[in-house]
Amino acid sequence: MTVTEDPRGAASTARQVRAGERSAVSVVDEALAAMSSGDREVHAFVTVTAERARAAAEAVDRTVAEGGDPGPLAGVPVALKDNLCTRGLPTSCGSRILSGWLPPYDATVVERLRGAGAVVVGKTNMDEFAMGSSTETSSFGVTRNPHDPERVPGGSSGGSAAAVAAGFVPLALGSDTGGSIRQPAAFCGVVGVKPTYGLVSRYGLVAFASSLDQIGPFAATVGDAALLLEVIAGHDPADSTSFGAPAPELGGVLGEGVAGLRVGYCTELVEGSAPDVVARVRGAADELAAAGAAVSEVSIPELRYGLSAYYLIAPAEASSNLARYDGVRYGLRVDAADVASMNTATRTAGFGPEVKRRIMLGTYALSAGYYDAYYGQAQRVRTLVIEAFARAYGKVDVLLGATAPTTAFRIGEKIDDPMAMYMSDVCTIPSNLAGHPAISVPFGSGDDGLPVGVQVLAPALGEAVMFRVAAALESRAPGAGAAR
């Protein structure tokens, strides 16, 4: 099987830079130029780090000139979601409460990128504290979908998805708590990966819901996403939820094809979707069957409870995690006569409505008298989901479903109806509840001409088989003709 490689993608760029055929400075300058002309409309970035990026690119070029190897991402421009801490660079999580905050340390993934020769060119827009599915709750304003400026890019990592889709950067990082990488990837027509919980260090990721959060890659191709995941994965003593296991080898498996693999077309991850999305997932299943996979229909009824459980668990954890924004040590402070009034004045002025909604929802779900009925019950549903997945994975190697139930919706369409917004995460949430990996691969478009993403789900640490299936889908996607 031929693996799709984008000549302007990360793998080709790094190869050229390492071979001295192209300078990292010229690569980075090209990205910065594309951003400065194109991002006025898209608004993917909230901070552009032109000077730092040029200096980093020069260092990469020096290493090459001296006969050294800058690493597997040599000279590759990368965008970072603005909830990843970058030392001395604003990291605001799309929130007024962290406006202008300069972290005193780098996230582990940022250090890994630098160690691999990648060049950070900016920080991307996001829903406030990653709470949202459209990037509309950001205090910086909306990001526009590069495929249609009237549409949302999805969220919460909408800026990172849009930055890759617009061709500003070949790679970006996001975070995925309930679908915040995969859903925007689907809406923007790029590849988005939520790795197994524990595979990528979260040290320096601003916490939203700690039992669900995971950092992962965006890329234009499956191969580039695999390359980026290999760089950021692996044990980190600074994150106590990080696995001791070494990072998975992914590059070698992409071309292995899917012959003999068992693929489950998952009813519950398709049934509520729009007809054009359903048709694409069907088409993806047919292509995998044509490529030699054994495709069967699998029903996991427990997944239907995932959304409700998630919107109790994630807000509960968020209400605890966001208690730290109290105006004492960092971020915004609104002065008042005493500490309690200062805390309240600061939080009231600093958080937007969606964050307040989730904090209150979580506080309620954890409060005396309701804990068992809501939070406790949601935790038991989580067990049901995990056990149901385990039974399904006794019969199939991967599951196939939609990433999002629709293509990208219009800006403003759902912002006043939180429940409608939450529904756009219905297909992505189960993997977060279980801690499993999942990937969204572009697979044709809907009736409106907008991209559709197909989701491949795998059991914990099943990245290799998941990427094999994703690469096969990419090579057989509508319009991918040349690679077939």
Next chain:
Amino acid sequence: MSLGRADVAHVARLARLALTEEELDLFTGQLATVLDHAADVAALDLSSVAPTAHPLPIRNVLRADEPRPGVDRDEVLAVAPDVEDGRFRVPRIVGEAP
């Protein structure tokens, strides 16, 4: 188990958020809708199912107690809202409203 205005006012106070009357109305309606959706979960008989707090069996992690440099204190204090003599400064604590 329907959520009312008084419940939202109570949790807002617990979460140290001040709401206007209009916000109280808006949030009460929106949170009630989300909780109504969660009624399917609340109604399940799961008494025989163990709760999951964490997706994977991760145990407490210990390391050797060896001193090593932490984040730079001056850098931390430089981004604090108010500092005094190398410490965070806050408004008065004693005598605050209950």
